[in-house]
Amino acid sequence: MAKMKALVCRECGKEYPTKAIHVCEMCFGPLEVKYNYEEIKKTISRKKIQDGPQSIWRYADLLPVEGPTFLGPHAGMTPLVRAKNLGAYLGLDELYIKNDTVNHPTLSFKDRVVAVAITRARELGFETIACASTGNLANSVAAHAAAAGMRAYVFIPGDLEAAKVLGNLIYKPNVVEVEGNYDDVNRLCSEIAGEHAWAFVNINIRPYYAEGSKTLAFETVEQLGWRTPDQVVIPMASGSLLTKIWKGLHEMKALGLVDDVRTKINGAQAEGCSPISTAFKAGRDFFKPVKPKTIAKSLAIGNPADGYYALKATAESKGAMDMVSDDEVVEGIKLLAQTEGIFAETAGGVTIGVLQKLVKQGTIKKIDVTVAYITGNGLKTQEAVSDAVGRPHRIQPSLVSFEQTFKIGKHGRGDV
Ligand SMILES: *Cc1c(COP(=O)(O)O)cnc(C)c1O
Numbered sequence: 359m360a361k362m363k364a365l366v367c368r369e370c371g372k373e374y375p376t377k378a379i380h381v382c383e384m385c386f387g388p389l390e391v392k393y394n395y396e397e398i399k400k401t402i403s404r405k406k407i408q409d410g411p412q413s414i415w416r417y418a419d420l421l422p423v424e425g426p427t428f429l430g431p432h433a434g435m436t437p438l439v440r441a442k443n444l445g446a447y448l449g450l451d452e453l454y455i456k457n458d459t460v461n462h463p464t465l466s467f468k469d470r471v472v473a474v475a476i477t478r479a480r481e482l483g484f485e486t487i488a489c490a491s492t493g494n495l496a497n498s499v500a501a502h503a504a505a506a507g508m509r510a511y512v513f514i515p516g517d518l519e520a521a522k523v524l525g526n527l528i529y530k531p532n533v534v535e536v537e538g539n540y541d542d543v544n545r546l547c548s549e550i551a552g553e554h555a556w557a558f559v560n561i562n563i564r565p566y567y568a569e570g571s572k573t574l575a576f577e578t579v580e581q582l583g584w585r586t587p588d589q590v591v592i593p594m595a596s597g598s599l600l601t602k603i604w605k606g607l608h609e610m611k612a613l614g615l616v617d618d619v620r621t622k623i624n625g626a627q628a629e630g631c632s633p634i635s636t637a638f639k640a641g642r643d644f645f646k647p648v649k650p651k652t653i654a655k656s657l658a659i660g661n662p663a664d665g666y667y668a669l670k671a672t673a674e675s676k677g678a679m680d681m682v683s684d685d686e687v688v689e690g691i692k693l694l695a696q697t698e699g700i701f702a703e704t705a706g707g708v709t710i711g712v713l714q715k716l717v718k719q720g721t722i723k724k725i726d727v728t729v730a731y732i733t734g735n736g737l738k739t740q741e742a743v744s745d746a747v748g749r750p751h752r753i754q755p756s757l758v759s760f761e762q763t764f765k766i767g768k769h770g771r772g773d774v
Contacts (some may be wrong), residue, residue: 361398367387390564399549406419414433422578429597436458438457439700450722456577458731458733463501471570472570476502486509495560496522500512509532511556539649540660572609578590588622594627596664623672623677626679638669653687656739688746691710693714706733737750
């Protein structure tokens, strides 16, 4: 029997075949993948996973693909860094950074979801792949499409960072820059998806795409020695990543890979676009759409598709949400770089800023085993920090000039 059972409506539970559909015909609720856990349980084990490939595909039993061929074969299995310096600074005994700044091939967590989406799209017979993106998704779709020999259309908002625009063009997909924000791009793409038989990774094949995010939960647990963390901090754009980390943890429990899930799920946004965190702090289970204005462009979704489910997952886990200002985003990026040697993009600054806030509030405690998800690379958002890092010491090519600049005496020994 197949491991994928059906697509199921998250609202009314109606089931559908595992095709390129994403909304319920009855109630317009979003669809998600339902698995045959009894069947999967018969063969899955910690050992089987550990003997698998060094990529997200070691968890193929829990991913929505049918065939043996995996496009995007190197995504995932990024380092889980024991962040001793940052932990000491924040007052945490056991802090880890899940470092997706080095994900393959485009340096963000999106390589996970796109590897799954493009594999599934191929299985469903699509030849053209497309997406509505805040930046990283487009980069990943463009790169994967090039490697897979598929046609690609990537749609981006008009105000993206230079490296994210270039990081599309280099792979030569059709790059469509829309004069508007992400929510405008997404609305347009929904219309196009209705007219053209293309695989829009985050629209008509979203149910499959979203499942790729679960691998961040699986890897974290495996890398912690099959322990679930006490606290996780997750950046939110549409809120999908957060909901799938929650789902992934519970799948591991359902399959007997871990005994219990006591993980508190914490969501992070930037003040300039915080519809989900704002709703959480106001005690609401619904969010009000906003018009984004923040340097954290990868998270700038004003009308988040999974906002409601992110609120629900966080509440169920007894976690929290918070938001930080753009200045705090920059401080967060610098703090992570200067304590752990990891250069994150703005979404990472959001995560570190909110982590710091939750520790200060006492929401995350000293003894909690905590994982912060760092989902994108700082080299892609240099504009955000270019005014906040100073300049190099400029000298003449002479020993004198060097020693004068650093005020080192003739026989000074410097730091040694
Ligand atoms: C897309 C993205 C996220 C989160 O996306 P969701 O829509 O909430 O799943 C987080 N960080 C970065 C860097 C991203 O590009």
